[in-house]
Amino acid sequence: MLFPAFLRRAASTPTGAVGLAIVTALVFLAVFGPTLTPYDPYQQAMEKRLQPPSREHPFGTDHLGRDILSRVLYGCRVSLGAAALVVSISAAVGLLLGLVSGYFGGFVDEILMRVTDVFFAFPRLILAMAVNAALGPGLLNTMLAVAAVSWPAYARLIRACTLQVKNETYIEAARALGLSHARIIFKHVLPMVVHALIVQATLDFGGAILLCSALGFLGLGAPPPTPEWGLMVSEGRLYLATHWWVSTFPGLAITTSALGFNLLGDALRDALEVKF
Numbered sequence: 218m219l220f221p222a223f224l225r226r227a228a229s230t231p232t233g234a235v236g237l238a239i240v241t242a243l244v245f246l247a248v249f250g251p252t253l254t255p256y257d258p259y260q261q262a263m264e265k266r267l268q269p270p271s272r273e274h275p276f277g278t279d280h281l282g283r284d285i286l287s288r289v290l291y292g293c294r295v296s297l298g299a300a301a302l303v304v305s306i307s308a309a310v311g312l313l314l315g316l317v318s319g320y321f322g323g324f325v326d327e328i329l330m331r332v333t334d335v336f337f338a339f340p341r342l343i344l345a346m347a348v349n350a351a352l353g354p355g356l357l358n359t360m361l362a363v364a365a366v367s368w369p370a371y372a373r374l375i376r377a378c379t380l381q382v383k384n385e386t387y388i389e390a391a392r393a394l395g396l397s398h399a400r401i402i403f404k405h406v407l408p409m410v411v412h413a414l415i416v417q418a419t420l421d422f423g424g425a426i427l428l429c430s431a432l433g434f435l436g437l438g439a440p441p442p443t444p445e446w447g448l449m450v451s452e453g454r455l456y457l458a459t460h461w462w463v464s465t466f467p468g469l470a471i472t473t474s475a476l477g478f479n480l481l482g483d484a485l486r487d488a489l490e491v492k493f
Contacts, residue, residue: 224237224485224488226488227481227484227485227487227488228484230484230487232480232483232484233480233481233483233484233485233487233488235477235480236476236477236478236479236480236481236482236483236484237481237484238477239473239474239476239477239478239480239481240477240478240481242477243293243297243474243477244297246290246293246294247293247294247297247298248294250290250291250293250294251290251291251294253290254284254286254287254290254291255284255286255287256283256284256286256287257287258283258284258287258288258290258291258292258444259283259442259444260283260284261281261282261283262278262281262282262283263281263282264282265278265282266278266279266280266281266282267279267280267456267460267463268282269460269462270462274286276289276462276466277460277462277463277466279449279452279453279463280452280453280455280456280463281442283442285449285462285463285466285467286466287444288444288449288467289444289446289449289466289467289470291444292444292445292446292449292467292470293470295356295439295443295444295445295446296426296429296430296445296446296447296470296471296474297426297474299356299359299360299363299425299426299429299445300422300425300426300429301422302360302364303360303363303364303367303425303428303429304367304418304421304422304425306360306361306364306368307363307364307367307368307370307371307421308368308371308414308417308418308421310364310368310371310372311367311368311369311370311371311372311373311374311375312371312372312375312407312410312414314329314333314368314372314375314376315371315372315373315374315375315376315378315379315410316375316376316379316402316406316407316410317329317402318330318372318376318379319375319376319377319378319379319380319383320379320383320398320401320402320406321398322380326376329372329376330373330376333369333372333373336366336368336369337369339366341366341367341428342428342431344365344366345362345363345365345366345428345432346362346432346435346437348361348362348365348366349362349432349437349438350437354436354437354438354440355438355439355440356438356439356440356443356445358437359429359432359433359437359438359439360429362432362437363425363428363429363432366428367421367424367425367428370417370421371414371417371418371421374413374414374417375410375413375414378409378410378413379406379410382406382409382410383406387405388401388405388406391405412489413489415485415489416482416485416486416489417482419478419481419482419485420478420479420482420483420486422478422482423474423475423476423477423478423479423482424475426446426471426474426475426478427471427475429445429447430445430446430447430450430471431447432447433445433446433447433448433451434447434448434450434451435451436448436451446467446468446470446471447467447471449463449464449467450464450467450468450471452464453465453467
């Protein structure tokens with residue numbers, strides 16, 4: 218019951234309401250989009266190639282005559298699914314390492330934080346490209362590469378929150394009662410840092426979409442003819458000067474998704490009174 222309560226508080230602000238509306242629409246399209254597509258997103262019709270937006274094709278067609286609206290709707294599931302897996306993996310890894318680092322401190326904290334410093338020393342996109350290139354092209358490898366460069370932000374945040382919590386009186390009382398470290402961490406510390414994790418994950422969702430789309434644009438993500446937004450923008454870049462709609466509509470989908478999650482994340486941060 219707690220999550221709906223602070224979600225309602227977040228939606229009570231104009232930006233939060235807009236962000237929640239966008240995210241809700243994206244989730245709806247990710248679930249039901251493939252059933253709403255007017256055409257097969259993979260079907261080619263060379264006689265209809267590069268047609269401008271019309272009543273028959275509201276977003277126009279691409280260089281292979283495929284309906285861009287159908288591909289954008291289908292691509293919502295691909296892009297959001299990839300971002301969801303990235304955020305889930307990076308948040309889980311960062312949460313565990315941040316809790317351990319902040320709670321135990323000392324040598325453990327020093328080692329884990331120096332590892333995170335190594336990841337922070339490189340730009341996320343460059344490091345993700347390197348990891349993706351090492352793993353090889355493909356959507357799954359792209360998700361693993363993005364998750365591999367995203368967990369340090371969670372680890373740093375959760376560590377900072379854990380450092381604030383671990384010296385509280387009730388934690389000292391739990392230690393005095395002889396509770397195990399694992400029970401203290403997961404039963405007493407974790408509930409106090411989960412709000413910060415939710416906010417960070419919401420904000421990072423938009424970044425994950427952007428990063429996965431960037432790798433897809435560079436040819437390291439989903440292979441053709443997968444209707445992935447970054448790949449669609451890449452396929453239309455050669456026609457941008459004369460056939461603007463090929464890249465514009467998937468690009469707008471990426472922009473709108475990132476905007477929606479950022480607006481919702483900011484509203485959740487205010488509602489939960491989380492300070493970064």
